[in-house]
Amino acid sequence: MTTDLGFWTLQALNALQLSMLLFLLSVGLTVIFGLMHFVNLAHGALYALGAYFAASVAAVWGYWAAFLLAPVAVAGVGVLLYSGFIQRMRKSGPMAQVLVTFGLIFVLLDMTRIIWGDLPLAIEVPAMLGGRLAFLGVEYPTYRLFIIVLGLVVLAGLAFVLGRTQIGAMIRAGVDNDEMAACLGINVERLFFCVFCVGCALAGLAGAVAAPLLSVSPDMGLQILIPTLIVIVIGGLGSLKGAVAGSLIYGFVQTFGAVLAPQLSSVLIYALLAAVLVIKPVGLFPAKG
Amino acid sequence: MKTTTLAALGLATTIATTATAEDIKIGLLLPYSGVYAALGNEIDAGFALGLEQFGGETDATFEIIREDTEVKPPVALGKAKKLILQDEVDVMTGIVSSGVLGAVRDMVHGAGVPLIVSNAGNDEATGADCSPFITRMSFSNGQVNRPMGIWMYEQGIRKVYTLAPDYAAGRQMIEAFEATFTAAGGEIVGQDFTPFQKTQDFGPYLTQAKSSGADAVYVFYAGGEAISFVKQYDSFGLKAELPLYGSGFLTSSLYVNAQGPAAEGVIAASHYVPTIENDANAVFVDGFTAKIGRAPSEFAVQGYDAARALIEATKAGATDRASLAAALRQVTFDGPRGTLSIDPATNNIVQPIYVYETVAGADGLTQKVLAQLPSEADPANGCVMDPVSN
Numbered sequence: 001m002t003t004d005l006g007f008w009t010l011q012a013l014n015a016l017q018l019s020m021l022l023f024l025l026s027v028g029l030t031v032i033f034g035l036m037h038f039v040n041l042a043h044g045a046l047y048a049l050g051a052y053f054a055a056s057v058a059a060v061w062g063y064w065a066a067f068l069l070a071p072v073a074v075a076g077v078g079v080l081l082y083s084g085f086i087q088r089m090r091k092s093g094p095m096a097q098v099l100v101t102f103g104l105i106f107v108l109l110d111m112t113r114i115i116w117g118d119l120p121l122a123i124e125v126p127a128m129l130g131g132r133l134a135f136l137g138v139e140y141p142t143y144r145l146f147i148i149v150l151g152l153v154v155l156a157g158l159a160f161v162l163g164r165t166q167i168g169a170m171i172r173a174g175v176d177n178d179e180m181a182a183c184l185g186i187n188v189e190r191l192f193f194c195v196f197c198v199g200c201a202l203a204g205l206a207g208a209v210a211a212p213l214l215s216v217s218p219d220m221g222l223q224i225l226i227p228t229l230i231v232i233v234i235g236g237l238g239s240l241k242g243a244v245a246g247s248l249i250y251g252f253v254q255t256f257g258a259v260l261a262p263q264l265s266s267v268l269i270y271a272l273l274a275a276v277l278v279i280k281p282v283g284l285f286p287a288k289g
Numbered sequence: 290m291k292t293t294t295l296a297a298l299g300l301a302t303t304i305a306t307t308a309t310a311e312d313i314k315i316g317l318l319l320p321y322s323g324v325y326a327a328l329g330n331e332i333d334a335g336f337a338l339g340l341e342q343f344g345g346e347t348d349a350t351f352e353i354i355r356e357d358t359e360v361k362p363p364v365a366l367g368k369a370k371k372l373i374l375q376d377e378v379d380v381m382t383g384i385v386s387s388g389v390l391g392a393v394r395d396m397v398h399g400a401g402v403p404l405i406v407s408n409a410g411n412d413e414a415t416g417a418d419c420s421p422f423i424t425r426m427s428f429s430n431g432q433v434n435r436p437m438g439i440w441m442y443e444q445g446i447r448k449v450y451t452l453a454p455d456y457a458a459g460r461q462m463i464e465a466f467e468a469t470f471t472a473a474g475g476e477i478v479g480q481d482f483t484p485f486q487k488t489q490d491f492g493p494y495l496t497q498a499k500s501s502g503a504d505a506v507y508v509f510y511a512g513g514e515a516i517s518f519v520k521q522y523d524s525f526g527l528k529a530e531l532p533l534y535g536s537g538f539l540t541s542s543l544y545v546n547a548q549g550p551a552a553e554g555v556i557a558a559s560h561y562v563p564t565i566e567n568d569a570n571a572v573f574v575d576g577f578t579a580k581i582g583r584a585p586s587e588f589a590v591q592g593y594d595a596a597r598a599l600i601e602a603t604k605a606g607a608t609d610r611a612s613l614a615a616a617l618r619q620v621t622f623d624g625p626r627g628t629l630s631i632d633p634a635t636n637n638i639v640q641p642i643y644v645y646e647t648v649a650g651a652d653g654l655t656q657k658v659l660a661q662l663p664s665e666a667d668p669a670n671g672c673v674m675d676p677v678s679n
Contacts, residue, residue: 007500014492110322118327120513122547125524132526141524144492213524214489215516215547219324223489258483258493266455266484 006138011255017144019251020151021213024206025224026231027158027243028199034175034238034287036192038086039094041101044228045108046200048221050074050207052112055121055216063126067208074204075197082196105222113218120215147209154202155244162240171195175238175287227254230269234276236283245284311349311608315599316356316372318383318393319407323360324486324512325385328588331543332383332407335589338576339596349603354378360385362392369393373400380405380613382595387411387458391418398422403614407595408588412461415637416670421677424617424636426598426629427591428560429667430458431465434509434536436642436662437558438469441505441534448478450503450531452494454514455482462509462536470507478503488514491521499527506531511538516547523551532556540647543586545654552647552654561587561626562645562656570625594624598631618677632666633677639664 029043053073058066081104089097125143132139162168173181174188182188207220214220227250235246253272257265276283317336319329333355340351354376358365365384372378373396381397382405384390390409397404398420406414406425410433415425441449449470453459459482467477479501481494488494498506506527510518515538522533528551533539537559540552563574563584573593577585585593602616621630627641644660 004500007496010496011493014490014496017492018490113322113326118330120327120516120544120547122516122520122549124549132524139526141526143524210489213517213521215513215520215544217513220489220513223486255490255493258481259497262481266487 009136009138010140011259012252013138013140013144013148015252015255016248017147017251018255019247020148021206021210022227022231022250023151023243023247024154024202024209025228026235026247027154027240028202029228030232030235030238030243031171031175031240032196032199033232035171035178035195036086036090037094038090039098039101040086040199041098041225042081042104042108043199043203044221044223044225045105046074046077046203046221047207047210047224048112048216048218049077049108050204051211051214051216051220052116052121052207053204054208054211055116055123058123058211063123063212066123066211067205070208071201071204074207075201078197078200081200082193086196105225109218109221116216116218118218120217122215123212125212143212147213150209154205155240158240167191227269230273233283234273236286238287239285242283242285242287311603313349313351313380313599313603313608313613314376314378315351315353316369316376316378316381316383317353318356318358318365318368318372318381318389320360320385320389321355321357323358325360327512327543328385328408329357329383331586331588332385332592332595334581335577335585335592335594336382336407336596337592338573338580338589339593340600342572342576343597343600347600347603349600349608351599358384358386358389360389362386362388365389366392366396369396373397373402378402379610380599382407382592382599384409387414390414394418394420394423401614402610403617405595405598405617407591410461411457412667412670415635415667416672419635419672419674421618421636421674422614424598424614424620424631424638426595426631426638428587428640429637430461432637432640432665432667433558433560433642434462434465435469436665437507437534437536437644438466438471438475439473440558440644440660440662441507442470442473442475446475446504448476448503448505449534450479450498450501450506451477451508452481452483452491452498452506452518453509454485454488456485459485459509463507466507466536486514489517491518492525495522495525495527499525499531503531505534507534508539509536511541512544515539515541516544519548519555520551528554537562537587537643537645540654540656541586541588542584542656543588545647548654550649553649554646556644556646556659558642558644558662559587560640560642561590562643562658564645564656564658565625565627565643566658567623567625567627569623573625590625594626594629597622597624615677627661628664634669634674635667635672636674637667639666 050070054066054070129143231246235242257268356368380403385408387409404423408427410430453463533555535557537557598620601620605616607613607616630639641664642662645656648657
């Protein structure tokens with residue numbers, strides 16, 4: 001094991017980068033759950049759709065257009081899902097909801113296969129973010145730094161909206177007690193709809209951001225779903241703080257697990273998940289006390 | 290289920306021999322859905338092209354029955370049973386995943402149906418688990434990587450860091466490389482097996498490889514993982530200081546264009562690249578490009594040569610399960626990959642291995658062949674089989 005400081009700095013950056021990507025995904029899922037008590041298992045499929053939209057748009061208009069349009073397009077898919085399924089399923093209980101969104105995973109997966117084919121696609125990293133930046137005594141790919149910064153910006157934006165604005169207060173009220181919030185004159189249903197769309201857009205954004213880093217393949221949504229669920233279960237369902245904490249824990253455990261105990265790396269995070277569930281079943285930072 | 294009848298194109302252009310036309314039923318067992326769907330379709334396209342181009346050389350006619358394995362061993366076993374018992378096929382071909390091959394092996398062996406493997410590379414299939422009914426026209430995991438250990442040592446590389454996904458094929462590929470590389474005098478300074486299909490971010494492993502003091506990195510990755518890996522390797526700027534070598538699937542022509550400039554300069558060993566220069570390959574590449582619209586990959590040639598092997602077997606007079614199985618073990622021909630033959634001791638293919646570099650060409654990335662390493666039969670690896678009897 002090396003004692004070189006640069007090595008550990010790089011690994012910490014790797015961990016942070018993974019955390020921020022997971023954060024973009026899990027925050028949408030967790031807020032949707034917190035507000036609507038609705039487990040949207042198709043969230044991973046929306047992430048894959050975001051990556052595919054980004055790949056198609058980037059091929060025509062370049063990366064930045066994809067970066068802006070993919071979240072919008074995925075939010076559009078979210079509108080369709082909401083009006084087609086989720087609105088009807090609101091009162092039908094968690095088991096039916098889980099089954100419907102679980103089925104949606106496979107429908108969306110096969111749709112991406114039919115539309116975009118089986119061969120993995122890829123997007124080039126935009127020229128502006130190509131290459132590497134030297135800082136803290138290490139060289140790190142600029143695009144990965146961009147993901148870290150983007151994650152922090154989204155985090156700051158969400159923290160501001162949720163904590164300091166009226167709409168944030170309404171969302172928090174809805175998460176805390178939706179019936180009471182409705183009595184106070186908040187249109188909770190419309191709030192749900194907006195939050196759902198924002199959550200979908202964030203999944204699309206995560207897909208567009210991950211696409212140049214990874215390959216865009218039909219099963220990428222399935223691959224990311226489990227880590228995302230682990231993040232929100234560890235962090236605590238429904239809370240922004242929980243999504244941040246869960247993402248950071250997942251990113252660091254996964255990265256340093258791979259470095260320090262490679263044989264255990266795929267087990268470590270599940271062991272941690274089990275430990276959290278035993279010691280604090282509601283997660284580390286649950287939305288409600 | 291699709292049933293296609295390819296009457297041997299009615300093109301018996303050669304002077305008719307006395308043999309009566311035989312109808313051979315082929316069960317094509319490939320993944321048309323699931324993670325390897327792209328490979329299944331590629332092999333299928335190669336197989337169809339092979340029957341089309343060489344079907345005229347034999348009097349036999351062929352009927353193809355396609356079944357989707359979904360890359361799930363239990364599903365594949367059910368489909369294999371259906372092909373053998375219900376459709377009563379004379380011969381089966383296909384099989385992408387080694388797990389699927391393991392699942393259908395006993396069924397095929399017990400029923401005595403010849404199976405031409407057109408991808409799955411696990412060493413045991415033509416080693417301890419070999420069968421006189423199973424011939425492999427693709428490759429074995431060891432075969433592709435073994436010559437690379439010696440070749441890289443000859444290039445002056447002494448210290449290597451290896452990476453591969455943590456499953457049977459990943460381990461077999463790396464072990465074969467490691468064995469010849471260390472025997473030649475090289476040193477493996479570090480090694481990681483990444484969780485298979487669960488690793489999307491290779492950053493942590495790349496950072497370790499960088500600080501290991503290696504001269505080069507040798508890896509096996511395929512498909513989506515290969516694309517992510519090659520792109521991330523380049524984004525960390527490792528390519529300049531730590532050249533990337535690998536098993537040919539790393540920069541397969543099937544998806545190298547998705548890797549883009551990141552793949553330039555990567556050197557890999559493969560049993561096929563579309564730029565091999567020989568007449569048979571020119572015919573194959575032209576035919577495939579005309580049909581599919583892009584150059585064929587190693588997976589396509591595996592399907593193509595499986596069809597060719599079957600046709601060669603029928604030309605030798607084989608008509609039913611037993612005679613096809615015996616004839617397939619003695620097949621030899623000059624194909625796009627060079628001179629191929631089946632080693633009757635293991636039923637594995639004997640073929641040359643090509644070391645190639647991915648370079649920028651006139652339209653997209655192309656493969657520059659650096660060396661052709663001689664054909665070598667795999668060691669028997671515990672395979673005990675009766676010699677060919679006829």
